[in-house]
Amino acid sequence: MSKKGLIALITATTLIATLLSGCSSNSKTVKEPAANTPVTLTYGIWDNVQQPVYQKLADEYHKQNPNVTIKIQLTPWEQYWTKLDTAATGGTTHDLFWMDMPHSMIYESNGILQDLSDNIKNDKVDMNNFPEQLVNAYKYDNKTYGIPKDVDAIALWYNKKIFDAAKLPYPDDTWNWDKIHSVAKQLTDAKKGIYGFGAFYDPQIGIYNTIFQAGGEVISKDKKTSLLDTPEAIAGIKFWTQFFTDKSTPTVQQMTDTDPTQMFQNGKLGMVFGGSWLQSTFLTDTNAKGFAEVAPLPQGKQKGVVTHSVANVIGAKTTHPKEAWDFLKYLSSKEANQIVAESGQVIPAFKGTTDAWVKSNENFKLQVFVDELAYAHAYPISQNTSGWESKCLEIFPKAYAGLMTADEACKKAAEEMNKVLSAN
Amino acid sequence: MKTQPVAKIIKRKIKKYHSQEVVCAYLMLFPLLFGLSVFYIYPIFRTIFFSFTKWGAFGSYKITGIGNYVKLLHDHDMLLALKNTFIYTGLSVPLGLSAALIIAALLNSKIKGLSIYRALYFLPAITMPSAVAMVWNWIYNGDYGILNYCLSFFGIKGLGWVSDPSVAMYSLILVSVWGGIGISMIIFLAGLQGIPATYYEAASIDGAGAIKKFFKVTLPLLTPTIFFSLITSLIGSLQLFDLVFMMIRPGNLAMVNTQSIVYLFYRNAFVLNDKGYGAAISVVLLVITMIVTAIQFTFQKKWVNYD
Numbered sequence: 151m152s153k154k155g156l157i158a159l160i161t162a163t164t165l166i167a168t169l170l171s172g173c174s175s176n177s178k179t180v181k182e183p184a185a186n187t188p189v190t191l192t193y194g195i196w197d198n199v200q201q202p203v204y205q206k207l208a209d210e211y212h213k214q215n216p217n218v219t220i221k222i223q224l225t226p227w228e229q230y231w232t233k234l235d236t237a238a239t240g241g242t243t244h245d246l247f248w249m250d251m252p253h254s255m256i257y258e259s260n261g262i263l264q265d266l267s268d269n270i271k272n273d274k275v276d277m278n279n280f281p282e283q284l285v286n287a288y289k290y291d292n293k294t295y296g297i298p299k300d301v302d303a304i305a306l307w308y309n310k311k312i313f314d315a316a317k318l319p320y321p322d323d324t325w326n327w328d329k330i331h332s333v334a335k336q337l338t339d340a341k342k343g344i345y346g347f348g349a350f351y352d353p354q355i356g357i358y359n360t361i362f363q364a365g366g367e368v369i370s371k372d373k374k375t376s377l378l379d380t381p382e383a384i385a386g387i388k389f390w391t392q393f394f395t396d397k398s399t400p401t402v403q404q405m406t407d408t409d410p411t412q413m414f415q416n417g418k419l420g421m422v423f424g425g426s427w428l429q430s431t432f433l434t435d436t437n438a439k440g441f442a443e444v445a446p447l448p449q450g451k452q453k454g455v456v457t458h459s460v461a462n463v464i465g466a467k468t469t470h471p472k473e474a475w476d477f478l479k480y481l482s483s484k485e486a487n488q489i490v491a492e493s494g495q496v497i498p499a500f501k502g503t504t505d506a507w508v509k510s511n512e513n514f515k516l517q518v519f520v521d522e523l524a525y526a527h528a529y530p531i532s533q534n535t536s537g538w539e540s541k542c543l544e545i546f547p548k549a550y551a552g553l554m555t556a557d558e559a560c561k562k563a564a565e566e567m568n569k570v571l572s573a574n
Numbered sequence: 575m576k577t578q579p580v581a582k583i584i585k586r587k588i589k590k591y592h593s594q595e596v597v598c599a600y601l602m603l604f605p606l607l608f609g610l611s612v613f614y615i616y617p618i619f620r621t622i623f624f625s626f627t628k629w630g631a632f633g634s635y636k637i638t639g640i641g642n643y644v645k646l647l648h649d650h651d652m653l654l655a656l657k658n659t660f661i662y663t664g665l666s667v668p669l670g671l672s673a674a675l676i677i678a679a680l681l682n683s684k685i686k687g688l689s690i691y692r693a694l695y696f697l698p699a700i701t702m703p704s705a706v707a708m709v710w711n712w713i714y715n716g717d718y719g720i721l722n723y724c725l726s727f728f729g730i731k732g733l734g735w736v737s738d739p740s741v742a743m744y745s746l747i748l749v750s751v752w753g754g755i756g757i758s759m760i761i762f763l764a765g766l767q768g769i770p771a772t773y774y775e776a777a778s779i780d781g782a783g784a785i786k787k788f789f790k791v792t793l794p795l796l797t798p799t800i801f802f803s804l805i806t807s808l809i810g811s812l813q814l815f816d817l818v819f820m821m822i823r824p825g826n827l828a829m830v831n832t833q834s835i836v837y838l839f840y841r842n843a844f845v846l847n848d849k850g851y852g853a854a855i856s857v858v859l860l861v862i863t864m865i866v867t868a869i870q871f872t873f874q875k876k877w878v879n880y881d
Contacts, residue, residue: 155594158601165605232844239633260631343717351825403737406826407716537846543825551827570846 189473190219194247196230199430203493210489211480218473231536238262243465245474246481249296250460251287251528252535257463258290259533264464265293269475275482280499283528284459296461297482298499300490303457303519303526304359304447306330307424307432309417311441312337312344321421321445327363327389330421330448334398337420348410348422349390349399351547353539354456354529355423359447361386362454368530374571376538379564382451387549387556389450394550402551417441426519430495433511444518457526459499534570541566618860625853635850642854652855654830655838661743662750662834663811670751671803674758675796679788681759682766692763699756707820710749711736714821736821742828746817758803765799766792797878805870812863815840835859 195204201224208220223244225233231253237243238257249257257263270277277285280298288296306321313320316337321330334346350356361368366382369375377383393399400413411431414422415438424444432438447455462481464474480486487500494510497519508516532538542563549559625642627635646652681692698706713720714735722732735745773791782790793800815836822832833841835855843852 154598155601158598162601162604166608235632235844256631262632402827403734404717406737406823406828407714407734408718534847540824540841540845544829547825547827553827573848 188217188219189470190221191246191470191474191477192221192223192244193477194223194225194230194234194244196225196227196248198224198226200490200493200495203490203495207481207486207489210486211477214480215476218477220477241467243467245468245470246462246464246478248299248460249288249463251458251531252539254288254296254461255290255531255533255535258288258295261466263295264466264468264471264474266295266297266464266475266478267293270294273475273479275479279484279501280482281457281459281501281523283526284457284499287459287528287531288461288463296463297478298459298461299481299487300496301457301459301499301523302426302497303455303522304355304423304425305455305518305522306421306445306447307414307428307442308421308445309414309419309441310443311417312420316420320443321448323446325445325448327448327450331392331396331398334393334421335396338396338398340397344418344420345400346398346420347393348405348413348419349393349550350405350410350422351390351402351543351550353542354458355425356390357386357546358456358527358530359423359454360389360450362456362527363447363450363452364389364454365451369532369567369571373532376564376567376571378542378567379560384556384560385450387546387560391549391552391556394552402547414438414442423447426497426516427495429511429514429516433494433513439513442514444514444516446518446522453522453525455522455526456529457523458529460496532571534573537570537573538567541570621853622857624850625857627850627853629847629849631847638850642851643858645851646854646858651833651838652835652858655833655835658743658832659812659814659834662747662814663808665744666747666750666754667804667807667811669747670754671758671800671807673751674755674803675762675800677755678759678762678766679792682763692759695759696756698753701753703816704820706749706753707817710745711821714745737826737828739828739831742822742826742832746821746832749817749821750811750814754807758807761803762796762799765796768799769795794879798880801870801874801878805867808866808870809863812859812866835862 193204193208195201201222204222208222212219234243234247234253238260243262249263269275275297277294277297281301284298284301285294288294288298306325308321310320318333318336321333330347337346338344358368361378361383364382364385366380366386367377368383370377394401399405400410400418405413410419410422411424411428413419414424415432415435417437429444432442447453462478464471464478468474482500484500484503487498487503488506490496491498491503491506492510494507497504497507504520508520510516545554545559545563545566548554549556554562624635626637626639628638628641629635677695681688681695685691712718716722716732716734716737719732719735721735725732733741736742769792773795774787777787777791813836814834818832818834818837819840822829836859839852839855839859842855843849
């Protein structure tokens with residue numbers, strides 16, 4: 151071959167080799183390794199705030215089991231589910247990873263997660279240590295697929311300074327809807343740019359709580375019908391639209407431009423619904439640390455709050471099921487939950503370890519969240535939760551902005567939600 | 575008689591040379607062709623196939639015929655997306671190209687600091703899109719943004735530039751024009767430098783001023799470059815996605831007036847998990863793009879001067 155041909159061949163081969171090396175994936179052999187050969191497990195998480203705590207747990211486990219190394223893989227929340235979807239389709243999920251309730255059903259029903267029921271029975275893991283409604287949330291077809299690792303709740307965060315300036319008493323557990331509406335009006339001083347309440351749309355932080363407080367539900371027990379058009383749900387939405395009528399909240403546009411939690415931290419909002427996870431954010435914010443405090447949510451017809459739990463799950467196609475289960479058992483132990491509690495970042499799921507979480511931050515009355523768990527409803531889910539949540543996200547802000555009435559919005563949302571529910 | 579053996583030798587030499595050249599050529603082309611077929615050509619046909627299916631979870635699908643296309647015809651969101659994308663394309667392409675052309679013409683002369691100006695105008699094109707989105711969101715912020723702060727000096731109360739449905743699309747168009755000037759400018763500069771100086775000299779002799787020179791010499795001779803930029807800008811604009819995705823979040827009331835065809839595709843395929851419907855949307859976009867480009871090509875004889 152001529153010199154030109156030789157150069158061409160070498161170039162072609164190098165380019166193809168580079169191309170192919172980029173798309174190689176590590177092949178998984180299915181042979182069980184001999185005992186005590188070093189095993190590496192991958193553990194997929196989405197929260198960089200909790201990463202140090204989980205690294206601590208991984209290191210602790212490694213000390214107790216020197217032949218097992220846990221590699222934590224962090225994928226930011228915005229990409230976590232798209233990435234997991236792709237990995238699940240290709241059969242290459244991590245050995246263990248975090249699962250949340252809205253996405254749980256679709257992964258459970260398609261065999262992406264490992265059934266933990268036998269392991270739980272054989273190793274006598276006591277599931278009574280975890281809140282019942284959350285344990286049930288990770289069951290499908292009477293089989294358990296995940297063990298809750300944390301729980302959360304929503305409460306009323308308020309700005310003590312704004313209340314002091316208006317000479318009003320702080321919120322307490324006697325508050326109801328009328329009270330919060332009237333106090334929000336009293337706290338509002340539009341000229342100073344201060345609003346009594348931040349009424350932003352969010353399913354978990356916002357409307358689900360008030361729908362439960364009005365005595366309503368979001369989805370039927372058999373998960374086939376939307377209950378968003380019931381009078382109770384409409385009342386739950388009207389709780390929010392009232393603030394816009396009273397002008398005691400920033401407009402939808404203002405809260406689109408600037409994140410309402412940020413507004414609260416900058417002292418622009420008197421009150422805002424917020425999750426238990428905010429307490430570590432507020433603790434590190436020198437301003438908010440001084441003026442923020444938390445109270446139980448006001449009650450409607452009854453007390454109500456939504457709770458959600460993240461669970462640890464094992465990928466069905468893991469090549470180390472024994473080691474993965476053993477690490478999962480450790481993560482679900484009282485010891486591990488205690489370590490999580492002390493970090494103060496999330497409320498651990500293991501009953502009895504919440505005290506350490508409450509004490510981790512004496513600045514705020516964190517016991518409020520733990521007390522709320524007694525009457526909390528589990529986050530409403532179905533096979534395609536994100537499908538109808540995304541539709542609701544388009545519809546309800548329009549009611550907040552006054553472009554639709556609450557009744558119209560609820561009817562439309564129920565219509566769209568039923569379309570998504572029947573599509574499965 | 576004497577030429578015959580020579581001709582034979584020459585013919586043989588040419589044949590041998592020819593086949594070796596061809597083999598080398600294909601070997602060189604092969605990696606690119608391989609990559610192109612695997613990552614572009616094959617997915618195009620697969621997507622067209624998937625537009626006739628309905629997807630379940632994790633890769634399972636069943637063939638449903640033209641169901642997705644029928645659904646598209648009745649989809650109000652698709653109508654909005656088409657309208658928004660056409661408004662975006664119709665405004666950002668002419669504005670972007672005109673601005674780039676004028677700047678390129680200005681930067682084609684020997685002024686002081688020429689390379690600095692060129693670099694500055696090109697900077698937005700090489701800035702990370704997420705950084706661009708973040709900074710412009712800050713500029714456009716209704717309560718705390720720089721734009722409204724500056725306007726307040728003139729006593730004008732600024733709007734929520736990316737949260738107000740009636741202005742959000744125009745705010746995006748501004749960002750896109752700002753970001754796109756760099757690339758178009760470079761291409762126009764290359765085109766401008768291909769115009770021989772003799773034409774300008776001849777025009778000066780005939781008594782033409784700078785503006786007349788621009789319209790009578792520069793523009794006509796630049797039409798091939800303009801044609802190229804027009805085609806690529808049009809195709810790029812029809813595919814509007816990253817600005818919408820990064821600057822307008824779900825729940826923003828302005829989404830009705832800014833959601834583009836590709837954003838709708840993303841939403842249906844990845845948020846609502848209806849990948850077959852998403853595929854149908856992308857096929858519709860493909861057809862629209864092909865029609866627009868075909869129209870461009872048939873009209874080029876009327877205004878593009880190739881010499």
